[in-house]
Amino acid sequence: MFSRIVRPTLNTARKFSTSQQNNYRVTVCGAAGGIGQPLSLLLKLNPLVTELNCYDIAPFTPGVACDLSHIETASKVKGFAGQESLKDALSNAEVVVIPAGVPRKPGMTRDDLFGSNANVVKTIFECATEACPDAIFCIITNPVNSCVPIACEVMKKANKLNPRRIFGVSTLDIVRANTFVGEMCGVNPKEMNVPVIGGHSGITIVPLFSRATPKVSIPKDKLDALTKRVQEAGTEVVKAKVGHGSATLSMAYAGARFANSIMRGLKGESNVIECCYVQSDVTEAAYFSNPVLLGKAGLEKNLGIGEINAYEKDLVSKALPELKKEIAKGVDWVKSQ
Numbered sequence: 001m002f003s004r005i006v007r008p009t010l011n012t013a014r015k016f017s018t019s020q021q022n023n024y025r026v027t028v029c030g031a032a033g034g035i036g037q038p039l040s041l042l043l044k045l046n047p048l049v050t051e052l053n054c055y056d057i058a059p060f061t062p063g064v065a066c067d068l069s070h071i072e073t074a075s076k077v078k079g080f081a082g083q084e085s086l087k088d089a090l091s092n093a094e095v096v097v098i099p100a101g102v103p104r105k106p107g108m109t110r111d112d113l114f115g116s117n118a119n120v121v122k123t124i125f126e127c128a129t130e131a132c133p134d135a136i137f138c139i140i141t142n143p144v145n146s147c148v149p150i151a152c153e154v155m156k157k158a159n160k161l162n163p164r165r166i167f168g169v170s171t172l173d174i175v176r177a178n179t180f181v182g183e184m185c186g187v188n189p190k191e192m193n194v195p196v197i198g199g200h201s202g203i204t205i206v207p208l209f210s211r212a213t214p215k216v217s218i219p220k221d222k223l224d225a226l227t228k229r230v231q232e233a234g235t236e237v238v239k240a241k242v243g244h245g246s247a248t249l250s251m252a253y254a255g256a257r258f259a260n261s262i263m264r265g266l267k268g269e270s271n272v273i274e275c276c277y278v279q280s281d282v283t284e285a286a287y288f289s290n291p292v293l294l295g296k297a298g299l300e301k302n303l304g305i306g307e308i309n310a311y312e313k314d315l316v317s318k319a320l321p322e323l324k325k326e327i328a329k330g331v332d333w334v335k336s337q
């Protein structure tokens, strides 16, 4: 009997680390920040990550990498501080996750961050056109509605644009909708899946409760408040943090979930679907978030909006003018540079 028990040996540990070598080289830009640090931690724990490059302009970034490198998972962590190391940090990356840039303070809109963050995104993508043009890019930096068009325009200028590989991360909106509706209806939020479409700011965020799975019935008099809570959830956190930034921990979770889905798609897993903000012809807006099938190409298939009810159609029609304005702002800004 005892002889049949297989004990872990050094050999099996070696096998584990070898299998990891087929997985992905990931770079986090903004890795020393409020989102970047817990996001890098979650990526260090993900067996789909083989190499984790932590890049930030903050001089202590190698310290963040050193700290992470002591965690007993097989991936290798390296730290890169300062813009002169950006090219090395991005070189050969397969997945790049970008939470670099300034967060909101109370009273600001996400669009108020454009003046600081447009340039952050432009700089990273200008470097990426040389260092890792074929990587998959996951943009967290706000205003997401404008930053994704900025990234695409920079890649287009360099003749390197592949819109199937540039994503705005709106996963936190889905995570919040799942949580809020789950709490309201007595369903474990982990079991909930509420698509959220449109963009990632105020009224451009359109939760589709009619398409929630499992099916939930939300009383008519609660639907407006629930919709508004999802649309304003970022501001709820900004206010609660009283001047000390915006969502970081829930965003790190959401960013890690999205990056994990990207890597599962790259691995060839079937039926990996996430709502995300991408270049699109689904509506009159040139960028739009809705469920997409992820795969080896990045965006394998845009699944569109699907059936929505009159209430949700009205939300989409209110979202579109704002979304188009924020998209044009990003596109025009790159063209003016």
Ligand SMILES: NC(=O)C1=CN([C@@H]2O[C@H](COP(=O)(O)OP(=O)(O)OC[C@H]3O[C@@H](n4cnc5c(N)ncnc54)[C@H](O)[C@@H]3O)[C@@H](O)[C@H]2O)C=CC1
Pocket: 029, 030, 031, 032, 033, 034, 035, 036, 055, 056, 057, 058, 099, 100, 101, 102, 103, 104, 113, 117, 120, 123, 139, 140, 141, 142, 143, 144, 169, 170, 171, 172, 173, 200, 245, 246, 247, 248, 251
């Ligand atoms: N997509 C979404 O759902 C969400 C987006 N965000 C956005 O994520 C961004 C980051 O938020 P936090 O981590 O809370 O801010 P933070 O200020 O804590 O961290 C940002 C980090 O970016 C670094 N950074 C600034 N300029 C840089 C550059 N040019 N290159 C590389 N790194 C640079 C800073 O040194 C800092 O470490 C903000 O724009 C925020 O609005 C935040 C929450 C949710």
Ligand SMILES: O=C([O-])CC(=O)C(=O)O
Pocket: 103, 104, 110, 142, 172, 233, 234, 235, 237, 238, 246, 247
């Ligand atoms: O609200 C903010 O500024 C950060 C953000 O995008 C969110 O939490 O959804």
